[in-house]
Amino acid sequence: MTEFWQQEMAKTVDELETPMVLVHRAKLEQNVREMAEFAREHGVRLRPHLKTHKTWEIAELQLAAGAVGLTCAKLGEATVFLERGARDVLVxxxxxxxxxxxxxxxxxxxxxxxxxxxxxxxxxxxxxxxxxxxxxxxxxxxxxxxxxxxxxxxxxxxxxxxxxxxxxxxxxxxxxxxxxxxxxxxxxxxxxxxxxxxxxxxxxxxxxxxxxxxxxxxxxxxxxxxxxxxxxxxxxxxxxxxxxxxxxxxxxGNYVFCDATQIRLGVVRPERVSLRVLSRVVSRPAGDRIVIDAGAKTLALDRGAHGSDALQGYGLIVGHEHAVIERLSEEHGVVRIPTDSHIRVGDVLEIIPNHSCPVANLTDHLTVLNHDGSLSVWSVIARGQTI
Structure with a gap:
């Protein structure tokens, strides 16, 4: 786990349950605020898409920043947000x-x-x-x-x-x-x-x-x-x-978190990505290979949104640019590393996923790193909506 995030967190790395979908609240709020400022500057209404986060807390931040309403893709999603108090929803x-x-x-x-x-x-x-x-x-x-x-x-x-x-x-x-x-x-x-x-x-x-x-x-x-x-x-x-x-x-929609795809496209720099997956190394069966506890059920199998296959592997491991997540099974990630890497069993790695939207949809909750270093839990209330 990178030193920057670790220093901000009140918990020690040893206390973290992994895999964890972690959201940096300050970065998230900055992304929300800057898009709202862009909308005001150009005189356009902001109606953000919920497909990325599917959480009421983030929708509240967007509405408080000036969003005129919300966008979703499913009636099930619309229902969940109407129940929470949304008053303008585009399906x-x-x-x-x-x-x-x-x-x-x-x-x-x-x-x-x-x-x-x-x-x-x-x-x-x-x-x-x-x-x-x-x-x-x-x-x-x-x-x-x-x-x-x-x-x-x-x-x-x-x-x-x-x-x-x-x-x-x-x-x-x-x-x-x-x-x-x-x-x-x-x-x-x-x-x-x-x-x-x-x-x-x-x-x-x-x-x-x-x-x-x-x-x-x-x-x-x-x-x-x-x-x-x-x-x-x-x-x-x-x-x-x-x-x-x-x-x-x-x-x-994706702007609230961003991901490896947005980095590849030059939309944001890595430090602006507010969502990361924390994953622990569970095995190093060979000098050039480790196994992590984040598999397809956490990172998703996207190699990029809308069928793009331009990214290498299944996410960027922060601080280890030569490590490549080559394969995913349901609960395992197989990572190729240099033989001289100092990564050990038990280490917690910080991963920027290729596509943050399915990552959020695959988890019941987001763990949020607050300004004071404490951790909160936000439920992904509209995840899994199929109709």
Missing amino acids: AYPLVGPKIRRLFELMAQYPQAVLQTLTAELAHAQALSEAAVAQGVQLKVWLKVDSGLKRVGVEPGERAAQLFREMAQLPGLDVQGFLTHAGHAYGAQTPEQVRAIGEYEAHCLLETMALVQSQGEIQSQKQNASSLAVSVGSTPTVRISGAVSGVTEIRP
Whole structure:
């Protein structure tokens, strides 16, 4: 374990139970504060994605810093946070089948809250419209545009503009504007590529909106086309796309923790990563190999977000740049080390995971290193939500 973190901690290393998912509160709060300051500086709303941390304590920090609401991917996640007091939640995922019914049940259960969702296809928008009319409510909905990830989303430009016009005519829908996620930035090889992706992320939405605005008043809505919102997400690109004039909302998630992927992309330096995994060496069966007690059930099997395979191993061992976590089984991590390494059985290693989001989702709680060196426990209340 690095001397910096060890000096701040009231407990000794020998007292630590491992593997431990540890969050440095001061670094976490700095990350939260700086993103909120960025949003204020550029006049955009901040609606952070909960998928990274899934904890109420961090959501409270984000809301207190100025977030206008929260973003999630599952109705189960939305339910957990609505139960805790969230009042504006965007479910940024296409809800189909019985999930449409469940969405409106949640709206009825929490009438004081605003629930929003997205669509990228006319048939799906029509299904949402029919359900909204049947319930006698107006549903806030966003049009998801594909800015290059090639996942969910309609092609930007005239195709998206035409779909927006058709959606605007549907009763029961209050179309907010355009939304995208440039997740393919995680596969970028250089900061220049990240910048190009972030710029296109914003401009493809703004150009699509301009096509809609050229049609003038949207007859079936009370709002004018000029008031449409433009929402971008993705931690690697948010400080690029979020700074483009005309963008009105940002939805980063990973920024609260960051990870080895953000380091590789040049988004942050290692010292800004607020989440680490502490793991103890349980065996050194050979001079060039150790085994640690953090396996796939702790570190996850990601080699990088969105299918990127650009990272070596399954996390960065801080202070041991030549050590590589080569293999993971469920409870074991096999690490290649130099034969002259001084690592011994019983040593606690500090690991920056490749992707912090699944690491948080794999644990029941986060151990938080407070400002005074004490440790607190924050429950990951929305982990494991599958529906």
